Amino acid sequence: MRSARWWSREADGRILCTLCPRLCRIGEGQAGFCFIRQVKDGELVTLGYGRTTGFAVDPVEKKPLNHFLPGTSTLSFGTAGCNLGCRFCQNWDISKAKIDDARSAIAMPEDVVELAVNQQCPSMSYTYNDPVIWAEYVIDLARAAKARGLASIAVTAGYVTAEARGELFADIAATNVDLKAFTEGFYSKVTLAHLEPVLDTLIWLRRSTRVWLEITNLVIPGLNDDEGETRALARWVNAELGPDVPVHFTAFHPDYKLTDRPRTPPETLSRARRIAIEEGLHYVYTGNVHDRAGGTTFCPRCKEALVARDWFDILDYRLDRGACGKCGMPIAGVWPDEPVRPRRARRRSLGLAP
Numbered sequence: 001m002r003s004a005r006w007w008s009r010e011a012d013g014r015i016l017c018t019l020c021p022r023l024c025r026i027g028e029g030q031a032g033f034c035f036i037r038q039v040k041d042g043e044l045v046t047l048g049y050g051r052t053t054g055f056a057v058d059p060v061e062k063k064p065l066n067h068f069l070p071g072t073s074t075l076s077f078g079t080a081g082c083n084l085g086c087r088f089c090q091n092w093d094i095s096k097a098k099i100d101d102a103r104s105a106i107a108m109p110e111d112v113v114e115l116a117v118n119q120q121c122p123s124m125s126y127t128y129n130d131p132v133i134w135a136e137y138v139i140d141l142a143r144a145a146k147a148r149g150l151a152s153i154a155v156t157a158g159y160v161t162a163e164a165r166g167e168l169f170a171d172i173a174a175t176n177v178d179l180k181a182f183t184e185g186f187y188s189k190v191t192l193a194h195l196e197p198v199l200d201t202l203i204w205l206r207r208s209t210r211v212w213l214e215i216t217n218l219v220i221p222g223l224n225d226d227e228g229e230t231r232a233l234a235r236w237v238n239a240e241l242g243p244d245v246p247v248h249f250t251a252f253h254p255d256y257k258l259t260d261r262p263r264t265p266p267e268t269l270s271r272a273r274r275i276a277i278e279e280g281l282h283y284v285y286t287g288n289v290h291d292r293a294g295g296t297t298f299c300p301r302c303k304e305a306l307v308a309r310d311w312f313d314i315l316d317y318r319l320d321r322g323a324c325g326k327c328g329m330p331i332a333g334v335w336p337d338e339p340v341r342p343r344r345a346r347r348r349s350l351g352l353a354p
């Protein structure tokens with residue numbers, strides 16, 4: 001248990017947490033919506049610091065990031081709890097768990113960095129549950145990683161206040177932000193959060209930081225798969241963030257409290273991708289399906305296939321130091337100097353190490 005940041009005391013004695021836009025008012029002995037921030041002896045504490053629910057070595061493409069150190073592995077882990085209440089949560093066993101209920105191990109930042117180095121991972125990913133709610137731990141992890149030359153990746157819903165986001169992302173190299181829908185109705189009913197703060201985070205990331213940004217939109221049949229909504233989302237991304245921010249339209253599978261919907265048909269994802277390309281986005285992907293075209297990075301100018309993928313596997317790589325190998329157009333992203341060899345992606349669970 002550690003002292004938490006970003007809070008103040010209300011006139012009635014309750015603590016106001018200002019880490020995320022939920023702005024929980026928390027009484028003595030109680031926890032906020034995310035479970036892992038509690039009031040003890042009149043102070044806000046975090047139960048998430050140094051408590052992980054397990055480590056895995058994932059392909060970076062699984063985050064998903066297609067334009068950041070492709071073909072590399074990333075040490076991936078999370079804690080318990082979440083600050084959103086998504087009815088379709090695909091990691092609900094940890095996001096809905098209290099830290100005492102979740103299997104967890106103590107892992108200080110330096111130990112985690114050592115593990116990443118030993119596993120030959122050039123990056124660490126804060127993922128599985130939302131790293132916003134364990135911001136104090138993320139900040140120390142990212143600083144320790146940077147000191148050893150490792151990159152940090154945040155996989156997040158972007159539901160964080162302007163007050164906290166600067167420090168949270170200070171040493172983060174790349175992020176995938178889950179833009180869950182493009183309507184307030186979906187956000188308020190299905191995620192128990194709001195759209196506007198997420199859009200605000202996206203604009204801030206793109207315009208005020210050097211963090212590499214990609215966006216995921218999980219497409220759920222009947223809830224956020226309307227053509228007009230997809231077009232509005234893509235148009236907004238192009239206008240506010242620019243055409244070079246990659247967007248991943250990924251397939252939903254029934255889970256947690258949303259089991260009355262079918263899996264997303266591949267055609268729906270292909271349609272979303274087509275719409276986003278029509279709206280001018282340069283790099284649009286489908287995810288959680290086998291779709292060679294939808295997984296491939298094409299040159300926006302000459303249309304050459306530059307990085308061919310199937311799911312998380314890299315099949316072919318034709319970038320030359322970050323530029324199109326055919327016409328020379330620079331491709332947005334963080335690319336290695338050396339060509340990436342085709343590789344089959346593997347995921348390895350490390351359990352509760354270190």
Ligand code: SF4
Binds near residue numbers: 021023035037132
């Ligand atoms: S971080 Fe947790 S406690 Fe703080 S406002 Fe958000 S949900 Fe509430």
